[in-house]
Amino acid sequence: MLAQTLRAYSTAARRRPFQVAIDGPAASGKSTTAKMVAQRLGFDYIDTGAFYRCVTLAAMSKNLDPSDPSNVQKISDLAFQSRIGLKTIFADPVLNADKTLSTPASLPTTRVFLDSKDVSLEIRTGSISKHVSAVAAIGPVREAVLQKVREIGAREDTGDNHGSDSSSAGLVMDGRDIGTVVLPKADLKVFLVADSRVRAMRRLEELIRNGADPSKENLDLDVVQQDLERRDELDRTRKVSPLRKAADAMELDTSNLTIEGQVDEIVKEVEKRRGVPTQH
Ligand SMILES: Nc1ncnc2c1ncn2[C@@H]1O[C@H](COP(=O)(O)OP(=O)(O)O)[C@@H](O)[C@H]1O
Numbered sequence: 001m002l003a004q005t006l007r008a009y010s011t012a013a014r015r016r017p018f019q020v021a022i023d024g025p026a027a028s029g030k031s032t033t034a035k036m037v038a039q040r041l042g043f044d045y046i047d048t049g050a051f052y053r054c055v056t057l058a059a060m061s062k063n064l065d066p067s068d069p070s071n072v073q074k075i076s077d078l079a080f081q082s083r084i085g086l087k088t089i090f091a092d093p094v095l096n097a098d099k100t101l102s103t104p105a106s107l108p109t110t111r112v113f114l115d116s117k118d119v120s121l122e123i124r125t126g127s128i129s130k131h132v133s134a135v136a137a138i139g140p141v142r143e144a145v146l147q148k149v150r151e152i153g154a155r156e157d158t159g160d161n162h163g164s165d166s167s168s169a170g171l172v173m174d175g176r177d178i179g180t181v182v183l184p185k186a187d188l189k190v191f192l193v194a195d196s197r198v199r200a201m202r203r204l205e206e207l208i209r210n211g212a213d214p215s216k217e218n219l220d221l222d223v224v225q226q227d228l229e230r231r232d233e234l235d236r237t238r239k240v241s242p243l244r245k246a247a248d249a250m251e252l253d254t255s256n257l258t259i260e261g262q263v264d265e266i267v268k269e270v271e272k273r274r275g276v277p278t279q280h
């Protein structure tokens with residue numbers, strides 16, 4: 001009996017993927033960095049912000065204004081009922097002339113599905129960004145998202161991930177409360193920050209890259225910066241699971257870093273903590 005228990009325990013211990021929690025304010029580089037870290041290490045990736053954005057889209061599609069307190073119950077019900085799925089497409093490693101493998105330079109892309117519909121671009125529009133913090137402040141909505149995220153995390157733990165039959169060695173998850181609430185025992189916690197003007201420039205470029213037209217929409221650097229700062233303030237001051245740095249998180253300021261640079265810092269730290277150098 002004891003031997004059986006010990007064997008079960010050691011299997012569970014071996015199976016638990018290495019967890020990397022990445023938190024920080026809006027547009028600090030969390031999802032880009034998290035995806036690339038996952039690609040470099042062969043880990044899975046979960047973007048928790050996408051869940052709050054999907055619930056916001058579901059609410060707005062039903063004309064439920066998230067800032068109206070009388071809609072809280074209906075939005076909470078929607079959060080529990082909505083089926084939300086993520087699929088991250090990682091690029092294959094590159095085979096070098098000397099037969100070694102290296103990580104491709106291309107960025108992985110994450111497709112987001114709400115009740116089977118691909119809403120990847122729709123959830124990034126200005127109107128969703130404007131309302132998402134109000135939705136994310138609703139306690140039952142956070143419970144519903146936590147439940148969904150943990151279910152996905154547990155599937156990855158048992159190998160039922162992305163249709164693959166083997167579980168990955170680790171998991172990278174990004175959001176606002178990953179290190180404090182969702183994965184409080186994460187093996188590595190990172191808190192990304194960057195100057196708000198720099199974040200606004202990067203976010204504006206991204207919106208334009210994704211097809212936004214600043215001449216037609218009310219979109220300039222000041223507008224984007226104000227939206228990021230307003231959202232950060234709401235996320236930091238809400239009662240349930242506010243945005244804050246976990247006491248044991250490593251802080252990384254990306255203002256003067258390249259994307260590769262910030263990914264390198266995190267991968268180095270994972271390798272140090274795992275004691276296993278990974279192939280690049
Ligand atoms: N070090 C960097 N240098 C330049 N652009 C960056 C850097 N880090 C992130 N970005 C860009 O900034 C934008 C916001 O990053 P993103 O990963 O979406 O942030 P978050 O997930 O924190 O909101 C993206 O367009 C991303 O490509």
Ligand SMILES: Nc1ccn([C@H]2C[C@H](O)[C@@H](COP(=O)(O)OP(=O)(O)O)O2)c(=O)n1
Pocket residue numbers: 025026027028048049050052053132133136137174175176177178231235
């Ligand atoms: N774990 C999380 C993730 C996101 N949120 C909320 C707070 C954010 O304003 C929204 C959207 O998050 P997302 O990471 O997609 O937003 P940005 O890419 O940083 O603009 O969701 C949260 O409260 N908790």
